[in-house]
Amino acid sequence: MASGVVGEEVRNKQVILKDYVSGFPKESDMQVINGTMKLKLQEGSHGIVVKNLYLSCDPYMRIRMARVEGPSVLTSYTPGSQPLTGFGVAKVLDSGHPNFKKGDLIWGTTSWEECSHITELEGLFKIEHTDVPLSYYTGILGMPGLTAYAGFYEVCSPKKGEYVFISAASGAVGQLVGQFAKLMGCYVVGSVGSKEKVDLLRNKFGFDEAFNYKEETDLDGALKRYFPEGIDIYFENVGGKMLDAVLLNMRDHGRIAVCGMVSQYNLAQPEGVQNLMCLIYKRIHMDGFAFFDYYNVYPKFLDVVLPYIREGKIKYVEDIAEGLDSGPAALVGLYSGRNVGKQVVLIARD
Missing domain, CATH: 3.90.180.10 (Medium-chain alcohol dehydrogenases, catalytic domain)
Known part of the structure; x- marks a missing residue:
């Protein structure tokens, strides 16, 4: 009691x-x-x-x-x-x-x-x-929404026309990051775990492309297919093999916002990441962040997102x-x- x-x-x-x-x-x-x-x-x-x-x-x-x-x-x-x-x-x-x-x-x-x-x-x-x-x-108006907003705008410093990749893209955070990126005029691809979710990203959230990672035997090859010119921004929700493949496909001076690593949470021994030298070769900026570090931007976040919801610009x-x-x-x-x-x-x- x-x-x-x-x-x-x-x-x-x-x-x-x-x-x-x-x-x-x-x-x-x-x-x-x-x-x-x-x-x-x-x-x-x-x-x-x-x-x-x-x-x-x-x-x-x-x-x-x-x-x-x-x-x-x-x-x-x-x-x-x-x-x-x-x-x-x-x-x-x-x-x-x-x-x-x-x-x-x-x-x-x-x-x-x-x-x-x-x-x-x-x-x-x-x-x-x-x-x-x-x-x-x-x-959308709570922790996941503020996480998506802070991670994309504050951590990734996006620019119009950039190439954006989001893992776990149909989840509470990922679906919002993708829509924020589209509203900025970026090219956006998401990875998910089912055909139903692929259709959701393309048809409801307006992603340019999406793929089911469970159907891909070569993640590096899949990313090269969707990003022949490389990735500017990766919003990281998964970790492990996906992060390793993304590092090979980042563009010079790319940014990675590390929000979560859900593929690792149930493992007794987390998977190692082998391609970290790409951070040096490509001068990649990789930042871990926590949403509560951005409580101060919550009023600004509401000013941006509430009109989007009311006008139907965000689903x-x-x-x-x-x-x-x-x-x-x-x-x-x-x-x-x-x-x-x-x-x-x-x-x-x-």
Whole structure:
């Protein structure tokens, strides 16, 4: 039960991790339990109590299911007791903080449960624009959207007419990077894991080309086919063999924004990358980044993206699973590419 809250207890369904995970996660690695919590804060508390509406399934959560050792911006989940945490959309039920009041809608870090007591309020954003679906604040207007915006515009410094490649391009981040690039007048190609997703990139998101990496026996050859003049910008979501092939196909002074490496998350021993000398030969700028380093550009991001959404210039695809009980299956499905678009779990409608 959360500290700092008083009053009548209510049932509070939660998703917990049973034990640290190795290899591909399974639904059985998680458990849905019935906990309890109180919905009224103690006098003097500076936290908030929220009702969770939508939860975001994100690839980085796999890292937190393992025992995180060494330097990392991520910490391990606590098996057997505390619910998973991640990004979500919620409604404030009680507040001891001047920046939030009862009835406010917020997005940011919350827990995988029906209601949460949040004491760490840094990185929580009040939702001011409700003329778009609230679920968008788990995706296009939340962490993935800011990640795509910051990684493309701030890290990659794109120019009109450049050649842009995106891996995991139908996911929550990749689909947006591709559309940002097209709006700038770039040539854009994405890699995905199914014919359905190839069609999605070409026909809905407006990519110039797309390919199914599972059908390519020679990734270097595939990239030479789509980029005969080389790649200026690579938005990296996958790592491993794809990164190795991309390095061979980068143009001089190309830029690589390293957002994630989902192909490596379930491996006991990450794959080595052999073509790193290309960074020297081609003077490639390769930058890892984290979206929370760019909180300061969130207002600017909204000013750019909200009009795009309202005018239909950006399309966004969500894959919504209903109910907290569906959460483990939805999360696990990320790592086999089961989802099409941004994977969201609907807990309750406002």
